[in-house]
Amino acid sequence: MAKTTIDVVGMTCGHCKAAVEGALNNLNGVSEASVSLEDNNVEVNYDDTVTDRAKMTEAIEDQGYDVK
Template identity: 80%
Template sequence: MAKTVIEVEGMTCGHCKSSVEGALHNLEGVSTAEVSLEDNNVTVEYNDTVVDRGKMTEAIEDQGYDVQ
């Protein structure tokens, strides 16, 4: 199991948190995704043989947020 922190711009509320976490949870291989609105990031635990950071970034950007 791998873990990464992804910096995300534009998240300001509970809906933003739910959107990003939901998009990541829908990806095969992601076990946890926890958004920190205060730190503008999401911490993700995932199986790196199934999903990569590129797919996670795409899922976040598809929700309308910018990944740094």
């Protein structure tokens, strides 16, 4: 398992948190995603043999948020 922190622009509320966490948690290979609205990021635990940062970025951007 691997862990990464992704900076996300535009998250401001509980709906934003739920959208980003849901998108990542539904991604094959992600075991846990946890958004911090205060830090404007999401910590992701994932299997790096199944998924990668590019796929996670795409999942976040598909929800309407930008990744730094």
